[in-house]
Amino acid sequence: MRKRLIARAPALLVLAYLATPAAAQQDNEALKKDLTAVIALQGQPCGEVVSATVLKQNDYAATCKDGNKYHVYENDKGRVVVDKQK
């Protein structure tokens, strides 16, 4: 039993190592979709967000497939603002 565990330990370690970035990647994909929806809801041209960076809580920088860049954040009044960056 113990030998089996020892034998499987490297595989488990590799799985744990791989699982963490995968979860982060999923989160990033979800964030991209979220920002894509927000930008579309504000009626701004984007197509699809291809990269997103977290600046603060509820504050993001998004780059769209068409090359547009946006600053998406929640202001102090609780409103979501989409500012087009040049």
Place this chain on the structure above:
Amino acid sequence: MGRYSAVIMLTVLSTGCMHETKPQTQPPPVAATPETAKAPQTAKATPATTTKPPASTSKAKPAPATTAKTAPPSATKAQPATPQKQVASAAPPKQVTAPAPPKQAATAPTLDLDGLEARLKQTKAIGLMTKLSLRNKVDDLLAQFRQHHAGKPMPTVAELRRSYDLLMMKVLSLLQDHDQQLASDIVSSRERIWGLLADPKSFAALQAE
């Protein structure tokens, strides 16, 4: 062997039953027994969704038909068979109770705004920022309705309806792929929500809550 004997018994019983129904007026008790059996079913069905009550109503419709068909023969032959008449006369009050489930079915899909709101908050089909953005849009629309009900001419009913439909389309487009149940529930209550918003009294009541 057991199966054969069961099949034979069933065929004998079924043929016997068929013979009995034709000459005698057994439909009234038959009609009465399903109704009594249906009554608890509909009572149980009320907490469920609308799928069950229509089934009960579809079952309930044939019941009056059978009683209506059997009533004239029983009226003609009724004098000798008094107990059957009593059963037949007992059926009409049950017919009165039978239409009750459709009323319950009509009230069953009542609008649960709090429930829908909670489900919208909990759904994972929409991201956090999108939810915040949608909430802004809902607040904007409610402000427009407030202006309209305050007597201001600017947002007309047609404009409000357009904005409402647009917002609904946005919500549904976000939900339809990942939370179809919530999307369909919103679609089904769409007109009732509009009714609440468009009516000044119900809107004022909503705002007071």
